[in-house]
Amino acid sequence: GENVEQHPSTLSVQEGDSAVIKCTYSDSASNYFPWYKQELGKRPQLIIDIRSNVGEKKDQRIAVTLNKTAKHFSLHITETQPEDSAVYFCAASRNNDMRFGAGTRLTVKP
Amino acid sequence: EAGVAQSPRYKIIEKRQSVAFWCNPISGHATLYWYQQILGQGPKLLIQFQNNGVVDDSQLPKDRFSAERLKGVDSTLKIQPAKLEDSAVYLCASSNGGTQYFGPGTRLTVL
Numbered sequence: 001g002e003n004v005e006q007h008p009s010t011l012s013v014q015e016g017d018s019a020v021i022k023c024t025y026s027d028s029a030s031n032y033f034p035w036y037k038q039e040l041g042k043r044p045q046l047i048i049d050i051r052s053n054v055g056e057k058k059d060q061r062i063a064v065t066l067n068k069t070a071k072h073f074s075l076h077i078t079e080t081q082p083e084d085s086a087v088y089f090c091a092a093s094r095n096n097d098m099r100f101g102a103g104t105r106l107t108v109k110p
Numbered sequence: 111e112a113g114v115a116q117s118p119r120y121k122i123i124e125k126r127q128s129v130a131f132w133c134n135p136i137s138g139h140a141t142l143y144w145y146q147q148i149l150g151q152g153p154k155l156l157i158q159f160q161n162n163g164v165v166d167d168s169q170l171p172k173d174r175f176s177a178e179r180l181k182g183v184d185s186t187l188k189i190q191p192a193k194l195e196d197s198a199v200y201l202c203a204s205s206n207g208g209t210q211y212f213g214p215g216t217r218l219t220v221l
Contacts, residue, residue, distance in 0.1 A: 043212040089152050096141050101150035
């Protein structure tokens with residue numbers, strides 16, 4: 001089955017800096033790659049997603065890139081703010097079967 | 111549009127007791143998922159339903175966990191008997207062929 005690896009497990013940046021989180025997946029048939037943000041004690045919330053026919057997608061300060069050949073995808077957050085502090089999960093999905101990475105705890109220091 | 115509903119939000123039981131969780135997905139969503147999220151880890155899929163049929167239950171500990179979605183809408187997840195290591199947040203999610211939307215989860219503590 002699908003295996004998703006996520007790095008780093010923790011990331012601390014200064015407010016205004018950029019943050020990058022990387023994930024790799026094993027199943028070349030995976031075709032949908034969402035990113036979720038989970039604040040303490042709350043449910044995971046979708047922040048951005050990308051499908052396998054697209055290499056990059058951007059939404060304001062958040063962007064995701066996908067390299068299907070290498071089977072990796074990344075989340076980029078620019079101009080980070082303290083409210084970006086949370087745990088971020090990547091996931092890879094095929095036919096609605098989704099597997100999650102272990103998560104990255106992002107801390108943005110004011 | 112109403113989101114995914116779950117109840118109860120919190121549950122504390124002793125080991126060897128039984129517990130049941132309920133989930134009501136977003137209206138019209140054919141696919142429903144139950145995940146277990148242990149503190150500090152990502153959600154782990156327990157079972158996936160497509161309407162009222164099971165698509166994937168390969169990671170469900172079937173000796174103690176069971177789930178059903180009899181009418182293809184609401185779903186219940188049961189643990190019987192519970193063990194200490196079952197302490198986690200149980201998340202329900204639904205989708206209609208793409209994005210999964212999560213419920214608020216049920217935080218289970220097994221003492």
